[in-house]
Structure formats: structure tokens, C-alpha cells
Amino acid sequence: MTHPVRRHRAPEAGATYVFAVCRGTRAVNTADVAGLAGLPGGAAVRLLPSGTLTAVVQTVPAADFTDEVWQSRLSDRQEIERYARAHHEVVSAAAVHGSAVPLPLATLYHDDDRARRALDDEAHRFHGVLKRIAHHAEWGVKVYEPECPAAEEERDPVPVGSGGRAAPAPGAGLAYLNRKRGIQERREKRREQALSVAESVDAELRSLAAVSRRLRTHGAVPGVDGRVHVLNATYLVAEERAAELAALVWALGERTGTRIELTGPWVPYSFVGEV
Structure with missing residues (x-):
């Protein structure tokens, strides 16, 4: 149309x-x-x-x-x-x-x-x-990346330099760079693990749905909880399987220790195609 x-x-x-x-x-x-x-x-x-x-x-x-x-x-x-x-x-x-x-x-x-x-x-x-x-409805699912440990959210120490301040101890600059590198590596590892969990969650939900769509993920939203989602998907599910879907999402969250958000049921806007 x-x-x-x-x-x-x-x-x-x-x-x-x-x-x-x-x-x-x-x-x-x-x-x-x-x-x-x-x-x-x-x-x-x-x-x-x-x-x-x-x-x-x-x-x-x-x-x-x-x-x-x-x-x-x-x-x-x-x-x-x-x-x-x-x-x-x-x-x-x-x-x-x-x-x-x-x-x-x-x-x-x-x-x-x-x-x-x-x-x-x-x-x-x-x-x-x-x-x-x-006899189907649309359900939305978001899988969130784990929160960063509080220690990594703290401001990174700045190496002491000149300008009236004490000179850094020997090896302080290298220690600082190693610490920064370690934080980055741990963040990347957490994201890789979160993406792996998201793929497994999507695979299980797709087995229950008639059809599904992957949507664009978003970064942290200011003023909300700051967490980033690694899966933003929607699923067309038969009405009689709605309770089964909710139970599966809960079980996946418990099993993976991941925050999974389920919304719906919605009118299936995402599955009508171009008409």
C-alpha cells in the first residue's frame, strides 16, 4: 500500500x-x-x-x-x-x-x-x-551486557608528572599502561562472552518462534541504567505458546546469569512486510 x-x-x-x-x-x-x-x-x-x-x-x-x-x-x-x-x-x-x-x-x-x-x-x-x-503476536527480547565492576568505573589514576608535582616512581608509567591494557582486555572479554550468550539465547527463542527479526542494538542510554544491550530482537510467536516463551526467557536468564528483558505481546508490526 x-x-x-x-x-x-x-x-x-x-x-x-x-x-x-x-x-x-x-x-x-x-x-x-x-x-x-x-x-x-x-x-x-x-x-x-x-x-x-x-x-x-x-x-x-x-x-x-x-x-x-x-x-x-x-x-x-x-x-x-x-x-x-x-x-x-x-x-x-x-x-x-x-x-x-x-x-x-x-x-x-x-x-x-x-x-x-x-x-x-x-x-x-x-x-x-x-x-x-x-493467532500470533510479536514479542520483543533484549539481552544486556553485564555491568562493569565498580573498580573499573573509578577514574583511572593519572601518572604523576612535572609542573610542581612529585616525579613518578620508577616503572610507574609502565604499570599504568599495563593496568589500562588489562582493563580494556577484560572489557573486551566480557563483551565477547555477552555476544556469545546473546547468540545462544536467540537460537533457543528462534526454535520456539514462527519467525524472528534482529533489530539494531543501541549504546548505553543516558539517565537510564547505563547498560548496553547486545541483542535486540523480535519474535512472532503463536498465542498458545506465550506462556512457554515467558518461561524460556526466565530460564535462560537464570542459566546464563544475564539480564534478559521480554516485552509484549504486540500487534506484529515487524512481520507484515511491505504492503
């Missing part, structure tokens, strides 16, 4: 924003989405049937989604988070009673007819994704 060319739309007109796509035969009705706020400034969230599919949509002011306005919004973290939360709330409601393909933030069309045409053109792909994610 592609985005429309927004800049050619009259600013005073409305556009059809698409949150998710479901099977037209699922137990879905207007009550599933009634009362949802949707995006700021938009009309009521509603259903848009088209053949064997049903889209969850909202009419929104086209002026709110011009290229210029949206690019400006992307630079405002608080504002874009507000839109992302509103989008996710509608997608989650659509997925309560059956499989729903979540579409990317800011997927919209000039009108309902254009949206229906897109559904019809990509019907086979939507049905393929719906079949893949049926």
Missing part, C-alpha cells in the same frame, strides 16, 4: 487515513472502533469495506499531512509520539477480535475510492500477511 502525493491535495479537503487492514469476513463491526479518538483533528474512526478486506480508516484534514507539515512534525519528538500513540491505539483495537495488518504511520489517500483501489490492487498480499500473523 503506497502513500498518496500529498502536495497536490487541496488544503481544505479531507483525506482518508488508513490504520490497518482486516479480513472482510472477520467478526468486525463499527463497535470495535467506536469511541476511539484516532488522530488529532480527524473525524470518527470507521470501517471501509472493499471486497474481501476491510480497512480501519479516519477522514483527516489534508492540510495536516502536507509534506511540509509532516516533515516539521517529525522533528518534534513530543508531537510525533502523540500521533504514534493515537495510531497504535486504533491498530490495537482493530486487532482485538482477529488478525489485523498494521500500516505505517501516515498512510493516507486522497479519498475512500483511492483507498479501496489500493486494497483491491494489493488484496493477495494483504491476505498473505493476514494468514502469516493469524
Whole structure:
């Protein structure tokens, strides 16, 4: 499903924003989405049937989604988070009673007819994704690198030099360099061990999941706990195996002595592919 060319739309007109796509035969009705706020400034969230599919949509002011306005919004973290939360709330409601393909933030069309045409053109792909994610949920897993011992977090001693200070003792400079080298080697060894644990954790979780994806890892986050994760992955797991997944993550943490974080279940955003 592609985005429309927004800049050619009259600013005073409305556009059809698409949150998710479901099977037209699922137990879905207007009550599933009634009362949802949707995006700021938009009309009521509603259903848009088209053949064997049903889209969850909202009419929104086209002026709110011009290229210029949206690019400006992307630079405002608080504002874009507000839109992302509103989008996710509608997608989650659509997925309560059956499989729903979540579409990317800011997927919209000039009108309902254009949206229906897109559904019809990509019907086979939507049905393929719906079949893949049926009765499954997405779970996120992060494996963290062990914390550095407190002794290594202390400020390294600076060799005593000139400038009115006492001269260093014989061999002090070499001892300092050896200590620095030893700290670095121990850090590298801890990271290698953590990466090895992460690979083994991922292998065991993949054996339980229908499919998985490795995501980008991040460095230490200022103001949080300072730890770095060495595995950032997401897994598509059958609903009836959710308890088994949680038990496996706990057991892996106990066995490896590693901090493993499990989040979910989520609507399977990571496994819908390009639609």
C-alpha cells in the first residue's frame, strides 16, 4: 500500500487515513472502533469495506499531512509520539477480535475510492500477511551486557608528572599502561562472552518462534541504567505458546546469569512486510 502525493491535495479537503487492514469476513463491526479518538483533528474512526478486506480508516484534514507539515512534525519528538500513540491505539483495537495488518504511520489517500483501489490492487498480499500473523503476536527480547565492576568505573589514576608535582616512581608509567591494557582486555572479554550468550539465547527463542527479526542494538542510554544491550530482537510467536516463551526467557536468564528483558505481546508490526 503506497502513500498518496500529498502536495497536490487541496488544503481544505479531507483525506482518508488508513490504520490497518482486516479480513472482510472477520467478526468486525463499527463497535470495535467506536469511541476511539484516532488522530488529532480527524473525524470518527470507521470501517471501509472493499471486497474481501476491510480497512480501519479516519477522514483527516489534508492540510495536516502536507509534506511540509509532516516533515516539521517529525522533528518534534513530543508531537510525533502523540500521533504514534493515537495510531497504535486504533491498530490495537482493530486487532482485538482477529488478525489485523498494521500500516505505517501516515498512510493516507486522497479519498475512500483511492483507498479501496489500493486494497483491491494489493488484496493477495494483504491476505498473505493476514494468514502469516493469524493467532500470533510479536514479542520483543533484549539481552544486556553485564555491568562493569565498580573498580573499573573509578577514574583511572593519572601518572604523576612535572609542573610542581612529585616525579613518578620508577616503572610507574609502565604499570599504568599495563593496568589500562588489562582493563580494556577484560572489557573486551566480557563483551565477547555477552555476544556469545546473546547468540545462544536467540537460537533457543528462534526454535520456539514462527519467525524472528534482529533489530539494531543501541549504546548505553543516558539517565537510564547505563547498560548496553547486545541483542535486540523480535519474535512472532503463536498465542498458545506465550506462556512457554515467558518461561524460556526466565530460564535462560537464570542459566546464563544475564539480564534478559521480554516485552509484549504486540500487534506484529515487524512481520507484515511491505504492503
